[in-house]
Amino acid sequence: MNNKKKIEDEINFKNLLKNPLRLYGWFFLIVFVVILIGGIYYVKHLDAIYLNSTPTAIFAIDSVKVEEIPMKKGGIKPALDLSLVKSPLPEMLKKGKELFETTCSSCHGKEGKGDGPAGAALNPKPRNFHSDEGWVNGKSILGMFKTISEGIKGTGMSSYDYIPPKDRISIIHYIRTFGNYPGITDDAVSKLDETYHLSAGTVEPNTIPLELAIKDIIKENKPLIEKTNKIADEIKKSSDNNAKLFKSLTSNLTNSIYAIEEGSLLKDFNAFKNKIFADPLDLGFNSAILRLSDKQLKSLFDYLKNLTSKTVS
Numbered sequence: 353m354n355n356k357k358k359i360e361d362e363i364n365f366k367n368l369l370k371n372p373l374r375l376y377g378w379f380f381l382i383v384f385v386v387i388l389i390g391g392i393y394y395v396k397h398l399d400a401i402y403l404n405s406t407p408t409a410i411f412a413i414d415s416v417k418v419e420e421i422p423m424k425k426g427g428i429k430p431a432l433d434l435s436l437v438k439s440p441l442p443e444m445l446k447k448g449k450e451l452f453e454t455t456c457s458s459c460h461g462k463e464g465k466g467d468g469p470a471g472a473a474l475n476p477k478p479r480n481f482h483s484d485e486g487w488v489n490g491k492s493i494l495g496m497f498k499t500i501s502e503g504i505k506g507t508g509m510s511s512y513d514y515i516p517p518k519d520r521i522s523i524i525h526y527i528r529t530f531g532n533y534p535g536i537t538d539d540a541v542s543k544l545d546e547t548y549h550l551s552a553g554t555v556e557p558n559t560i561p562l563e564l565a566i567k568d569i570i571k572e573n574k575p576l577i578e579k580t581n582k583i584a585d586e587i588k589k590s591s592d593n594n595a596k597l598f599k600s601l602t603s604n605l606t607n608s609i610y611a612i613e614e615g616s617l618l619k620d621f622n623a624f625k626n627k628i629f630a631d632p633l634d635l636g637f638n639s640a641i642l643r644l645s646d647k648q649l650k651s652l653f654d655y656l657k658n659l660t661s662k663t664v665s
Contacts, residue, residue, distance in 0.1 A: 432517050432550040437493065438536045440525040444518075448526030451519055459508060464530040474508040481530040493536050494544045496524045501548070517550050580610040582663050594655035597648070601641045608636035609656075618657040625649060 436444060453462060459471035464481035471478035479486075488504050489495035500520050503511035512520065545551050560568075570577075584605040587595045602608040612635060617624045627634075628649070632641050644652070 431553040432521070434541050434545055434551055436518070437521055437541050437544065437550075438538070440522065444522040445526055445529070447519065448522035448524070451515070451523050452526050455512070455515075456523065464527060471508065476507055478508065481527050484532075491533050493524065493540050494547065496527070497521070497544060497548065500524065517548070576610065576613060579660075579663055580606055580613060583609050583613075583659055586659060586663065592655065594652050597652060598656070601638060602636045603638070604636055611635045612656065613660065618653070618660055621650060621653050624653050 457468055459468040459478040461467040466478040466480035468478060489498045497520060499509065500523065501511060501513045503509050587598055587605055599605065612618060615627065617627055628637065628641055632639065
């Protein structure tokens, strides 16, 4: 007796309803096609970041608020009265508390126990001013002033040397109210002054408003900006092969030319070449410039040098 199953020449679709497993092989083919189509769609719609171009970020001017710096003539700040280091005035303690709460308490906590919210993730943990252990620079007035002025490497304690010396002393005096600290002797005050020259006063630079500073920078660079724009216009209109090559290597002609001119890179080919290979993005070029031969790069250099020498700002 022959038990072999008869091979069907055609699919009996009526039997498929009774035995749907016969469509199992078609299932894999359908899934494969769906994945393939999805993959093609994904690649076609990759975002700009994946395609190595950064989309321009646009911010509303009104959303960025910058506190303007007032016009102020610099000079020598008055020297610190060293007697205040040893015997602070009541207003110094009040100022020290205010500064501690606004500058230090986020890490050290309002009571100086090292439990501030910003210090929760720090390692090592912020200083607990009620504890006698673990002081890197010690609890002396000199050690505390050193810490607040220079910070401590490898920790979350940064330098606060931008705070005026008298205010740093005020903060220290307030911190000293949290526990037992060594007395401040005349010798300790002398060593502090010898190290940081507090009695000599400090130099304060001139400051001008940001808007005025920007106008001065634009005015100072106006000749270079005008020359850059002229060169860019010449390259845009030119059909020279080097002009075409330059345009293919950068998305912003003006920025690239400005960076080259500002860096005086057209005085020497080796300086031009080394800067390009070190950081092409800094000059506004794309990575394609790194694939140019020395001959092509030299030709581009000579073209730009000749063009800039003929262009008067």
